[in-house]
Amino acid sequence: MNRYRLIYCDPPWAYSNTISNGAAADHYQTMAIADIKRLPVWDIAADNAVLAMWYTGTHNAEAVQLAEAWGFKVRTMKGFTWVKLNQLAEQHINKALAGGEVEDFYDLLNLLNAQTRMNGGNYTRANSEDMLIAVRGAGIERINASIKQVIYSPLGEHSAKPWEARHRLELLYGDVPRIELFSRGDAAGWHHWGNENPRNDIELLPGVGILPERRADSAA
16 A cells, blocks of 8 residues: 655535535535544555645634544644635736726735635634644654745635645655545646545545554554
């Protein structure tokens, strides 16, 4: 079986909020947290590996629990923060610049803020999403100290994450064996697994495999 040093994923979180869960389920098959935990990611992870996982603000605790269930320890909840711009943000901003609507720094900030996504939220309106970074063993040595946290990028297909996140991970950790879980398509240099992916590089079945710590416990 392949052993990966970098595992990148955007789990299909289920939501207790009926409206949010319905909106997600309209576009992809969601999974209960208990079922996601049963995917034997620990079996495909190298002894020293990094997990880079997207999560929403409603799933902070679940994200930590999932990382730990897969055999990783969370090091930061904000490895990356994606500020979501509207799909027509580039067009609108270019039009405003060409029309002379931006006269100073604060005009530019107002223009940028106006082009961020207006999502739902019971408190503030959500317009960003975070990626945690967790490690197994010693993790991976950082080879580039200039990678910044915040990504400004327009929305794509529903729930699709910006390509730049994957690219920044490559710059951060280098050319290591890597895989994207819950993937929808191919990206050069990566292996993929997901039920919407045209070609999977591995088979990952829920409930198959045992965490190394549990193997040791069973042998004792």
